[in-house]
Amino acid sequence: MAADVSSPRSPPDRHGQRRAILDAALAVLAREGEAGFTVRRIAEAAGCSTTGVYTWFGGKAGLVDAIFVEGFESFDAALEPAYAAGDLVAAGREYRRWALANPTHFLVMFGRAVPDVRPGEEALRRGLASFQRLVDHVRLVRPDLAEDEAFDWAYHVNATVHGYVLTELTGMSTAPHRAEELFELGLCRLLAPLSGSP
Amino acid sequence: MAADVSSPRSPPDRHGQRRAILDAALAVLAREGEAGFTVRRIAEAAGCSTTGVYTWFGGKAGLVDAIFVEGFESFDAALEPAYAAGDLVAAGREYRRWALANPTHFLVMFGRAVPDVRPGEEALRRGLASFQRLVDHVRLVRPDLAEDEAFDWAYHVNATVHGYVLTELTGMSTAPHRAEELFELGLCRLLAPLSGSP
DNA sequence: CGGCACGACGTAACAATGTTATGGGACGTA
């Protein structure tokens, strides 16, 4: 009952297939969580067979890699307004908000939720680009810093925010009900030396 | 050929079986990584059948829970000397050292390396105890802080150190070769307001 | 001392997973 739509779509539209699988994967991830993240389920949701995942992504690992890229692009877009406003605190806040809105997506990227999958080359390249935006923003906020100093500060900011969010998302927070409040406090402490007097 | 040792040990020594499985799980995890973390492989390494994992731990999730407890105890012991010396920087350093020495163990606990497993009640309780030691230490270093202030500082320190280590361990570091240097720098920035003038 | 119940354990099966071999069928090109 699933292959009855094959007659109207005479052109295979190869990119449509790839896009459909990727969208289906993200939808399944958001709806059923990491447990439902199955090649068969994804293929079913995309309206194709499991082979499609292998022809377009080379396997589950390749699909996860594409999900990395998708994720970086998505929260780059989410952080863009904060960057444009020159507000690092807001950027950190948006980072957490994105993670809470897409918990399984976030955990697939940074928490090894899909076994035996490490970030591939494409994912690392895209992640580096995403990080570079943070470095640029640090330089914008603090023009007195040298390039490598800005890099180190960005690394520090990223690691700290990342740690807060991941602690909360993996259920390891020691004060779950105060997670937001503690995050805000942490942002203050983290960014005070950056926005305060040089 | 595996059951030939059954005659000398007439009492089944129930705790021996449990301990053997747990040790085997940790050994397999360290030797073969998260990919080899299989009920069958663990049982084989422990010299028993797969059923043992279910009678003693109730399944794979229960085994992971026991691994949580084991992990917290292990790095509590690793941090103890630093705590005794009243050195928070050294404690942070030991935290990272433990994670690098037991990467897969660490990722199972904090990175979802085993699918569909969230920290159970026992794990959370043990984690909280481990965190409490950090709170106590913060109070020791800074007796002027109130209990809840110390808690918030400990939360901040933990999240930050956690973020650094996890970024490095999941292969998402933007400067892998400088990971140690950046970690040390981060520790300085993080702990300066704690050890400096109140 | 003997029989019995209970719990631990191995064997073997189950459903579900990622992956791959096989084959068919649609498109573009000569």
Add this chain to the structure above:
DNA sequence: TACGTCCCATAACATTGTTACGTCGTGCCG
């Protein structure tokens, strides 16, 4: 019109976590 080259579905493979069943040994009660 015939051919080659992809794309894709069907079906099989090995391996995973889990469970039902039968068996054996231990410890308790008569």
